[in-house]
Amino acid sequence: MNPTTLFGLCGAALVGIGLYGLLTDPRLLRKIIAFNLVGSGVFLLFGVVARRGAAAGLGGDPVPQALVITGIVVAFSATALAVALLLRLHESGGGATLDDAADGARTDRSRS
Amino acid sequence: MSFELNYELLVGLLVLTTAAWSVAARDSYSAAVGFVSYGLLLAIVWMQLQAVDVALTEVAIGSGLTGLLLLGAAARVRAAEARVVARPSIALRTLAALACVGISVALAATVLSLPQPAPSLAAEALAALPATGLGNPVNGVLMAFRAFDTLLEKVVLVLSLVGVWSLAPESGWTGRPRLLHPFADDGVLRFLARTLPPLGLLLGLHLMWNGADEPGGAFQGATVLAAMWLLVLMAGLGEAPQVRARWLRVAAVAGPATFLAVGLAGMGIAGAFLAYPEAHAKTLILFVELPMMLTIALVLALLVAGPPERTDGT
Numbered sequence: 102m103n104p105t106t107l108f109g110l111c112g113a114a115l116v117g118i119g120l121y122g123l124l125t126d127p128r129l130l131r132k133i134i135a136f137n138l139v140g141s142g143v144f145l146l147f148g149v150v151a152r153r154g155a156a157a158g159l160g161g162d163p164v165p166q167a168l169v170i171t172g173i174v175v176a177f178s179a180t181a182l183a184v185a186l187l188l189r190l191h192e193s194g195g196g197a198t199l200d201d202a203a204d205g206a207r208t209d210r211s212r213s
Numbered sequence: 214m215s216f217e218l219n220y221e222l223l224v225g226l227l228v229l230t231t232a233a234w235s236v237a238a239r240d241s242y243s244a245a246v247g248f249v250s251y252g253l254l255l256a257i258v259w260m261q262l263q264a265v266d267v268a269l270t271e272v273a274i275g276s277g278l279t280g281l282l283l284l285g286a287a288a289r290v291r292a293a294e295a296r297v298v299a300r301p302s303i304a305l306r307t308l309a310a311l312a313c314v315g316i317s318v319a320l321a322a323t324v325l326s327l328p329q330p331a332p333s334l335a336a337e338a339l340a341a342l343p344a345t346g347l348g349n350p351v352n353g354v355l356m357a358f359r360a361f362d363t364l365l366e367k368v369v370l371v372l373s374l375v376g377v378w379s380l381a382p383e384s385g386w387t388g389r390p391r392l393l394h395p396f397a398d399d400g401v402l403r404f405l406a407r408t409l410p411p412l413g414l415l416l417g418l419h420l421m422w423n424g425a426d427e428p429g430g431a432f433q434g435a436t437v438l439a440a441m442w443l444l445v446l447m448a449g450l451g452e453a454p455q456v457r458a459r460w461l462r463v464a465a466v467a468g469p470a471t472f473l474a475v476g477l478a479g480m481g482i483a484g485a486f487l488a489y490p491e492a493h494a495k496t497l498i499l500f501v502e503l504p505m506m507l508t509i510a511l512v513l514a515l516l517v518a519g520p521p522e523r524t525d526g527t
Contacts (some may be wrong), residue, residue, distance in 0.1 A: 104221040109324035117317030122236035124309040130241050131502040152262040154333030160263025164334045167354035171366045176273045178373035181516035184286045185377040197290040213392045
């Protein structure tokens, strides 16, 4: 196995790890982190495709590399917006999780 | 197995370990710290994949700015998250884990069955590069061959800033972002915030200017500038601007507006939207990159700073 394939498998595993966190953790901030893991795993797969396309004296195909750079920036914008939404939800009393029990506890407290 | 592959195996395992840590860590603050180290390790992987420009972006944005954003958010929601009592049942988690393993295995199978020889646009990109006057093929793709992507990416940045600002509470509308100043009394941070910005400014401009021919570019340079500004703000040495300030709004759209104007002019002088006349390609690209750098630095820092939350002067 060559290093490029190794990192490709690494990217595949990252998507799985991130997806698991996204599905199972009720905390919204952790979902944002997990979603970023999925994103970077996909970028890494793209990077492997770029590296395999090395030709004409270049270490990798510059087209997918440039697309990944654009992708990282867009992912950051989306993360910033998601974090702002989360903090707004939190500060307006809506909680920071999707956990029903924690929400119930908070509602009870606000009623009493 | 060679020494080289052992090293790469180690880096790969470290990346997966830090990723698993940022999912499994009990405390979100620890998870965010894990995510920062994950980004740094991932940048090493990008270096191994011969993608220096991507490694720079990953380290600056993926690890640095995203990390700062996550750490700030983790500190603010800590109390609310402590109330979480229930996780999905073991059966549900096992089911989710099986589904995720399935997806990873399918992706891994795809990686192992990629076509041989691999398709590549490297030769085409390199052949067309002299027409742009640039020496860095990645920057050639970003600023010329796929300029439309880059233009839209800047629009996305500005739009997400509009989105973040729209989340301002009523009392803070048009005011200043509330940057936490937890380290305002920290002598070391204040010292760094006074010493580093001149060097950072130089480094940022160097990355932008040299990005034409070597790894780097307007984006990576602008991130360094944004980091310097955030450092000054976090050390309490500067004041975040009021979001109603006219200069701020003009600067926030200067980059995409210039890009769009040059792109439209291309229809008249070079025959296509976002086309550059060959003789002046590099001049025009630099002309677009300068205001773009200003916009990116400003928008990145303001995205980290968050929505305006206070209208008072302090």
